[in-house]
Amino acid sequence: MSARMVLCAVRQHLLGGSRGAWARFLQRQSRGCVYSSVHGFQQEEIREKLQAFPGGSIELLTQESGLAVLTINYPSRMNAFSGSMMVDLEERVSQLEGWTDGKGLIVQGASGTFCSGSDLNAVRALTNPQDGMKMCMFMQNTLTRLLSTFTEECPQCRLPMISVALVEGRALGGGAELTTACDFRLMAPGSVIQFVHKHMGLVPGWGGAARLVRIVGSQNALKLLGGAVKVDPELALQIGLAEEVLQGEGTGTPLQRAENWLSVYTKGPAPVIQAVKKVVLSGRELPLSEALRTEKDVFGMVWGGPANMQALASKSKHR
């Protein structure tokens, strides 16, 4: 365990293992996971710039069930991300990081389509490389926190919820990248995920390429980015980009179907579900020796805990 991880573990211990307190503490320490002032990134400066491009909103609904729904809401622009929506998203992620009871998250677009990427009006006004890189660092930080990725600077998993991108209609450009910041993608019939970046003379910059490689492998990622391929649900299933196609007319809305799908994996007490996400995430993100130590630490947090004691007392059989 690195000195920094030890420090973090001690801090967590001192804060009594409360995720809310821990999240608030971390928020005070450093809000960005990948980039900070060390990398020349000034969060307030870029926030101000982004706020100059208003429109739309990011809505967050937290429910007693422990499932939250995050909605990208700018239907008149096919839910493109305005500058103020990028700032909104960062604030909603902070809110989620402080939600102690959270177990699952569904990310969706309003009005039957997912997201058409950056608002091209903002993009056209921010074409100099410095502004582009600042926007890219801002979105990488936010999406990294959304996926709860472990990074060198932030070895604690702060948002340990199982997340799903519910893709209806189109997920284009930055919208396709956003889907990769969720653990699972569920696609509605007729929906499309397309990394259109090549057609824009670009590559992904919100972390979408790095995450895509981890999801579908480098050869599939090369094909999807190099060909700006329109990925329909069938192809998405075939290459492992999507987990399931939400079939079933008459069995509720796509959101209800996504909630039903997710609830199978979030059934149970929040600390246990959060622990599941943490051990899987550390296995995926960290070198084996660190992942094993993290698993031991997380195990220590649930061992002898209320859910464990109750299960032992009930002498349950797993038939």
Ligand SMILES: CC[C@H](C(=O)O)C(=O)SCCNC(=O)CCNC(=O)[C@H](O)C(C)(C)COP(=O)(O)OP(=O)(O)OC[C@H]1O[C@@H](n2cnc3c(N)ncnc32)[C@H](O)[C@@H]1OP(=O)(O)O
């Ligand atoms: C490339 C990387 C970059 C990043 O990662 O930051 C990006 O994401 S750049 C954005 C990449 N996305 C696009 O280029 C999408 C462009 N839009 C389209 O291809 C189409 O609009 C489409 C396929 C999303 C929908 O087509 P459809 O025919 O169904 O509808 P309209 O084209 O009439 O769209 C309705 C309305 O929405 C506006 N719109 C759509 N997408 C954007 C966008 N990304 N930014 C700004 N505005 C957008 C479109 O212009 C229409 O507005 P209207 O005022 O009616 O002309």
